[in-house]
Each structure stands twice: as C-alpha cells, then as structure tokens.
Amino acid sequence: MTAQIINGKEIAAKKRLEIAEEVEKLKSQGITPGLAVILVGNNHASQTYVKNKEKACKELGMYSLLIEMLEEVSEGELLAKIEELNEATEIHGILVQLPLPKHIDEKKVIESISPLKDVDGFHPINIGRMMTGQNAFLPCTPYGIMVLLEESDISISGKHVVVVGRSNIVGKPVGQLFLNQHATVTYCHSRTKDLKFHTNQADIIVAAVGIPNFIKAEHIKDGAVVIDVGINRNEAGKLCGDVDFDEVSEKAGYITPVPKGVGPMTITMLMYNTLKSAAESLNRK
Ligand code: NAD
Secondary structure, X not given: OOOEEOOHHHHHHHHHHHHHHHHHHHHHOOOOOEEEEEEEOOOHHHHHHHHHHHHHHHHOOOEEEEEEEOOOOOHHHHHHHXXXXXXXXXXXXXXXXXXXXXXXXXXXXXXXXXXXXOOOOOOHHHHHHHHOOOOOOOOHHHHHHHHHHHHOOOOOOOOEEEXXXXXXXXXXXXXXXXXXXXXXXXXXXXXOOOHHHHHOOOOEEEEOXXXXXXXXXXXXXXXXXXXXXXXXEOOOOOEEOOEOHHHHOXXXXXXXXXXXXXXXXXXXXHHHHHHHHXXXXXXXX
C-alpha cells in the first residue's frame, strides 16, 4: 500500500483564507485582531518562529506587535509587560516565545497571561477547560493535527490512537483532544516497554518524539494513519520528521510529510485562536 499524503500546506492555506475573511468581517465591526509576541534574548530558532508569526498576522490582516527584550531582562520586568498587555484593548492574543532564559520561571510567566488572551493554549485554566470539554483556546499544534484529520475526512470515534511522546505542548494535549472525540488513547514515552507492541495496534499514530526517523515500518500496521509532528535535522542537515517517511509511506494508509505536514498548521491555528479571542472580546462588550 502506498499512503495518501495529507498535505498540511494546502489545508493550512485553505484555513488561512477562511480566517482572513473572518478578520475582514470583524474589522467592519471596528475590531482588528491583535497578537503580541514577546521574544526574550536572541535564540536564532525563536527569532525565525517569531518572524513567521508576524508575517502570518500581516498576511491575514491582523495587527501584530513584537516586543523584544534582552536576555538579561528580569522576571519582574517581563511580568510587568505581560500585565500591561493583559489590559491593552488592541491586543487579543499574547504569546511569550519559549524557551525563556534559565533565570525566568516559565510556569509563572505562562500563568501571568490572561486566560482570555492565552492563544497558545498553555495556561492551566485553558488546559483544564480543554480536558473538561469546555470552550477553551486549544494548543496550536495538537489543534492543527485535529483539523488535518477533519479536512482529510478521517473519522476518529472508536479508533485506537497511539501517541508517542507526552510533552505538555504536543503529546499530552493531542491525546486529550482525541479522547474528547471518542477515540481510545494510548500514550507511549521514553519509559514505555515494547513500544512496537503498542504502536502496532494503532489505527492512528501520532509521533512527537524529537528523534529523526524514529518510527519505522515495523512499528505500524497496514493502512494506519501516521501523523508526524517531529521537526528535526538528519545527519546531512536536512529537515526530517520523527517518522521514516520512505519506508512508512509504503505501509500506511495516510501520512503527513515533513515539511508541509503538521508544521504549517501550528501558526494557522495560532491565527485562528487570535481571531477567536478578538471575536469573543466583542461579545463581552
Ligand atoms: P519533547 O522533547 O518535549 O518530548 C519528547 C517526548 O518523546 C517525551 O515525552 C519523551 O518521553 C518521548 N520519547 C523520547 N524518547 C522516546 C523513545 N525512545 N520512545 C518513546 N518515546 C520517547 O518534545 P516536543 O516538544 O513534544 O516535540 C516533539 C517533536 O515535535 C520535536 O521534533 C519538535 O521539534 C516537534 N514539534 C513540532 C511542532 C510543529 O509545529 N510541527 C511543534 C512542537 C514540536
């Protein structure tokens, strides 16, 4: 079997058009969705991510505010800036680019963002709301994965989903979103014994491990849906996922490539969350 490719780039482009239309509607009601991004220090990868977020905002007609802070900024100064943004009426989403320098407590910073503007979906209140099936900002990468499946008409209810990886930003929340949609979910991680035993039973596998080409054909059953979250560099310096695409795509039913799979959905869902926040602020007026 040769897998059908789930084209994240195309699906993201379609979603972005829909978002841009909604942005125009909100603007005609006097609200321009605004996203503030705080970047601390000069981590090269973070600078690239932040630039891409600014670009996406502009393309979709949103307001974007970039706040750059020196590596040495104190935790207090950062928290004061977040407090100011929590109050700013032109800002509907606040994102602090991670990782932060070691002297700053990441958890404290995340919790200082108003849950109403937490468009990354990392605040414990939004996580709790997501877990209990309430209205919440969903974390962007897991949310993007659910949209990829929905747009590919892949049903979830009753399916066995195996998530490899249990990070707070990808593995844990994506499993929860599958559970919310009535899947049976198994989590695997670095201490799982006999990974292959579990992954071989999966109708849908999500690989969020951070190890290049880690999931092989022997890990999956014929026709499985394989979602590759990984963004890695192989020995040759080439971008690759957590799934060995060449061999797994011969056996899977569906597969996301890297690049052009999950990646483009993450920023798209960030834009969607900012739009949602702006629309909800209108209802609170
Ligand atoms: P992480 O390092 O926080 O977590 C990795 C997880 O993999 C851990 O829970 C660990 O238990 C598990 N793991 C490690 N070794 C394992 C093994 N041998 N067997 C089974 N499980 C094992 O990583 P993360 O932040 O969740 O990111 C995972 C990957 O996804 C990375 O490549 C990252 O760059 C990528 N990522 C992509 C996007 C995107 O937008 N596409 C967003 C976030 C992360």
